[in-house]
Amino acid sequence: MKVLANTLRPGHAIEHEGKKYVVVKYELILPGKGNAFIAVDMRDAITGVKTNERFRTQETVEKLMTSEKTCTMLFAEGELINLMDTETFDQFNVPVDMAGEAKIFLTEGMEVTVDTVDDVPVGVRLPMNITLEIIEADAVVKGQTASSSYKPAVLENGVKTMVPPHISVGTRVVINTADATYVERAKD
Secondary structure, eight states: OEEEGGGOOTTOEEEETTEEEEEEEEEEEOOSSSOOEEEEEEEETTTOOEEEEEEETTOEEEEOOOEEEEEEEEEEETTEEEEEETTTOOEEEEEGGGGGGGGGGOOTTOEEEEEEETTEEEEEEOOSEEEEEEEEEOOOOTTGGGTTOOEEEEETTSOEEEEOTTOOTTOEEEEETTTTEEEEEOOO
16 A cells, blocks of 8 residues: 555555565654655565665655564574464564564563564564563662652663662563663562
């Protein structure tokens, strides 16, 4: 189906110059002179090669219909992750880069959503939020809790993030997988 280029968003699958791509990053650019355009970073759905393209705002592109299936991540093997379809129990491998920036949060046993075009996986989406434990955090400085400051902390998977001062080592927190930011203290 033809759509305007300015309606593209990360995760959309498109056909461009005879190849299938998945949009990784999208940015509307408004130069001081001239017309606005859209800069799109995209990944080839088959080979995984990344490329970027510029579209005029009123240009149309062919958006592909995707279907999604729920899968469980079994294990990582080099640059591939092994997934199992939760309905058919079929196992298959996809490149870890299909998860985009959120790949740092992939863990064994995690439920993920796999987007497919004609039964070919084109993207892996993680849950919006996940719960992890803090393994390293700076000590609280007296008087610092009154302000809305944050301190650096390291999560159990080695990812660094900023947390409120009241969070200490051993605390379980909810993290947003899209940008690795603190959401709240876990309720479990």
